[in-house]
Amino acid sequence: MLGRILDAAHHAPSVGFMQPWNFMLIRSDEVKRGVQTLFAKANEEAAQMFESEKARLYQQLKLEGIMASPLNICITCDSEKAGPVVLGRTHDKAMDLYSTVCAVQNLMLAARAEGVGTGWVSIFDKAELKKLLNLPEHVTPVAYLCLGYVDFFYQKPELESVGWRKRLAVEEQVMFDRWDNQESDNEENQALLDELIRRSESE
Amino acid sequence: MLGRILDAAHHAPSVGFMQPWNFMLIRSDEVKRGVQTLFAKANEEAAQMFESEKARLYQQLKLEGIMASPLNICITCDSEKAGPVVLGRTHDKAMDLYSTVCAVQNLMLAARAEGVGTGWVSIFDKAELKKLLNLPEHVTPVAYLCLGYVDFFYQKPELESVGWRKRLAVEEQVMFDRWDNQESDNEENQALLDELIRRSESE
Numbered sequence: 001m002l003g004r005i006l007d008a009a010h011h012a013p014s015v016g017f018m019q020p021w022n023f024m025l026i027r028s029d030e031v032k033r034g035v036q037t038l039f040a041k042a043n044e045e046a047a048q049m050f051e052s053e054k055a056r057l058y059q060q061l062k063l064e065g066i067m068a069s070p071l072n073i074c075i076t077c078d079s080e081k082a083g084p085v086v087l088g089r090t091h092d093k094a095m096d097l098y099s100t101v102c103a104v105q106n107l108m109l110a111a112r113a114e115g116v117g118t119g120w121v122s123i124f125d126k127a128e129l130k131k132l133l134n135l136p137e138h139v140t141p142v143a144y145l146c147l148g149y150v151d152f153f154y155q156k157p158e159l160e161s162v163g164w165r166k167r168l169a170v171e172e173q174v175m176f177d178r179w180d181n182q183e184s185d186n187e188e189n190q191a192l193l194d195e196l197i198r199r200s201e202s203e
Numbered sequence: 204m205l206g207r208i209l210d211a212a213h214h215a216p217s218v219g220f221m222q223p224w225n226f227m228l229i230r231s232d233e234v235k236r237g238v239q240t241l242f243a244k245a246n247e248e249a250a251q252m253f254e255s256e257k258a259r260l261y262q263q264l265k266l267e268g269i270m271a272s273p274l275n276i277c278i279t280c281d282s283e284k285a286g287p288v289v290l291g292r293t294h295d296k297a298m299d300l301y302s303t304v305c306a307v308q309n310l311m312l313a314a315r316a317e318g319v320g321t322g323w324v325s326i327f328d329k330a331e332l333k334k335l336l337n338l339p340e341h342v343t344p345v346a347y348l349c350l351g352y353v354d355f356f357y358q359k360p361e362l363e364s365v366g367w368r369k370r371l372a373v374e375e376q377v378m379f380d381r382w383d384n385q386e387s388d389n390e391e392n393q394a395l396l397d398e399l400i401r402r403s404e405s406e
Contacts, residue, residue: 022378049293101304123294179336179338
């Protein structure tokens with residue numbers, strides 16, 4: 001099953017067919033403990049950044065499953081994987097990072113389809129994480145994922161369910177031709193907005 | 204159908220449930236022409252960066268469908284959408300960009316499931332693209348997509364089919380516990396490698 005999940009990730013699209021990702025499978029308790037320590041340190045800093053109600057709620061949230069999950073996967077981006085000049089990356093150096101995220105999203109969707117839960121942990125000092133995992137300078141740890149079977153899946157995103165932040169109305173995220181133009185001026189766009197409003201309301 | 208595709212994109216996971224994306228639907232020939240001009244300029248610069256055989260092949264590749272496709276979508280990332288402090292973005296400012304790419308990947312998968320082709324155009328001066336589309340300073344154009352029905356879908360990625368670059372063996376992208384450790388030292392990891400090798404060979 002893990003083979004299917006990783007293969008789905010590896011079949012993500014990538015700029016210049018660069019395939020810049022690597023999948024570091026972490027099962028070692030020693031490494032996981034090191035990562036958990038980095039999380040705890042950063043998370044304490046993060047908790048201080050929220051005020052009153054939000055700070056209280058923040059501290060109740062489950063933001064990692066590093067030790068609890070049997071498998072952690074660090075998905076990295078190797079910017080040198082396809083040499084110095086990459087088709088499609090000539091004018092936007094972030095394109096290799098974006099490609100790596102396509103692999104992350106494929107992996108998360110494939111895992112969910114297999115009934116496996118994933119959590120993306122992002123609260124680390126990334127320089128310290130790189131050091132802990134021996135990553136070379138030109139390699140970026142894009143996503144640190146915890147994988148495992150879960151007691152249940154939320155029907156809605158966890159942060160929505162606990163009242164952290166609401167889902168935005170999809171029709172309000174749409175613009176036409178230029179920034180800030182949200183008025184449709186033709187039937188096609190109006191029909192689309194009507195459909196999106198129907199979808200927002202039925203959620 | 205476009206409603207379903209955009210709704211799938213909007214249901215991507217995001218850091219702190221930030222939903223930092225906007226979907227700019229571009230049907231105006233005037234705007235598309237402007238974008239096409241930016242592409243042509245950048246692509247001429249890009250073509251100079253490749254040598255001999257590669258340069259010849261580069262110039263034969265279809266790297267955009269801006270005017271040919273009925274709909275272009277620019278997916279942007281608004282870093283101020285959820286206020287100054289975002290849960291999960293406190294220690295990695297790129298997390299909102301990564302979330303936006305999750306929406307891009309959802310959109311591309313949903314479009315493909317509907318029988319619609321997508322192409323991600325990345326060869327632009329991004330500052331000029333921002334200006335053309337009136338994007339505010341804090342908004343990043345993450346992906347510029349061309350959507351439409353296509354004559355056929357390649358069985359393999361186009362760049363693989365035309366011999367630009369080979370698919371890497373998935374088992375060679377896997378590491379265990381730390382960078383550069385590609386040797387399995389337990390049955391679980393060995394079984395995974397065997398399965399991945401089987402998948403590579405049967406491709």
